[in-house]
Amino acid sequence: MLKKSVVEQIQINKLMATATDTTIAQKLEALMKLQGIDSALDNILKVRGDLPEEVRDLEDEIAGLETRLAKFQAEVENFNIQINNYRNAKKDSEKLIVKYKEQQMNVRNNREFEAVSKEIELQGLEMEIADKRIKEIEFKILNKNDEIGGVESNLFERNKDLEIKKKELDVIIAESEEDEQKLLKDREKALKLADERLLKSYSKLRSNARNGLAVVMVSRGACGGCFSSVPPQRQTDIKDKKKIIVCEHCGRILAGVNDPLPGEVKEKKTRATKVSAAAAAASAE
Numbered sequence: 115m116l117k118k119s120v121v122e123q124i125q126i127n128k129l130m131a132t133a134t135d136t137t138i139a140q141k142l143e144a145l146m147k148l149q150g151i152d153s154a155l156d157n158i159l160k161v162r163g164d165l166p167e168e169v170r171d172l173e174d175e176i177a178g179l180e181t182r183l184a185k186f187q188a189e190v191e192n193f194n195i196q197i198n199n200y201r202n203a204k205k206d207s208e209k210l211i212v213k214y215k216e217q218q219m220n221v222r223n224n225r226e227f228e229a230v231s232k233e234i235e236l237q238g239l240e241m242e243i244a245d246k247r248i249k250e251i252e253f254k255i256l257n258k259n260d261e262i263g264g265v266e267s268n269l270f271e272r273n274k275d276l277e278i279k280k281k282e283l284d285v286i287i288a289e290s291e292e293d294e295q296k297l298l299k300d301r302e303k304a305l306k307l308a309d310e311r312l313l314k315s316y317s318k319l320r321s322n323a324r325n326g327l328a329v330v331m332v333s334r335g336a337c338g339g340c341f342s343s344v345p346p347q348r349q350t351d352i353k354d355k356k357k358i359i360v361c362e363h364c365g366r367i368l369a370g371v372n373d374p375l376p377g378e379v380k381e382k383k384t385r386a387t388k389v390s391a392a393a394a395a396a397s398a399e
């Protein structure tokens with residue numbers, strides 16, 4: 115009885131062990147798949163390059179130019195109002211001068227005549243000043259219109275650039291849109307299969323890694339992300355897939371070990387054998 119239950123327990127343990135083994139392996143596989151999809155998406159974005167940003171920059175620049183243009187135009191409008199005010203003031207002065215000249219005809223003495231003359235002179239001066247101001251403002255308008263012309267031609271050029279860049283971007287997006295959509299769908303599926311906790315570290319690793327790689331294979335004895343060497347014992351553990359193992363240097367998840375090319379195996383193995391043989395000899399002495 116006891117024997118039987120022990121055997122059963124061992125069997126259950128074995129089964130459970132296999133279950134966890136496959137789970138870790140499956141988790142790694144799911145993560146590798148996600149990595150493949152994300153890397154493909156990264157490549158699509160890489161092909162688009164700086165274009166999306168250039169389009170955005172141009173749009174910002176155009177918005178800035180339009181604001182400046184509106185500001186200049188408002189300034190010109192304000193100048194015109196000022197000119198109008200001076201012209202109205204001139205008209206008032208003219209009217210006053212006509213009135214004063216009539217008064218001069220009816221003065222009773224020299225003193226009154228002089229006083230009215232002073233008023234006429236004053237209004238004449240007011241009109242001269244108004245003329246001077248109008249000329250100054252007209253000059254300002256000329257300068258402002260020059261600036262407006264500059265902004266307008268700049269705006270015209272920028273709009274042309276934007277149109278070209280937008281078309282370019284549209285073509286590139288159209289070329290990869292189908293692939294992108296498919297990858298995004300695949301990504302949704304891959305996300306559902308991925309382990310939640312692993313996914314968290316995956317996202318964190320990916321955002322920190324310049325090459326966007328969070329899960330890598332060990333190739334030629336080195337981490338596929340940072341190329342630091344991975345000790346043989348660690349490689350064995352990775353191959354076993356009994357637990358999640360990360361690179362000691364960069365923290366990337368090591369999903370498996372790529373078998374080296376046949377040529378490399380020989381070279382490396384002989385060197386390793388020689389070293390271990392020498393070590394064995396040394397310890398034997």
Ligand SMILES: [Zn+2]
Pocket residue numbers: 337338339340341342361362363364365366
């Ligand atoms: Zn690494």
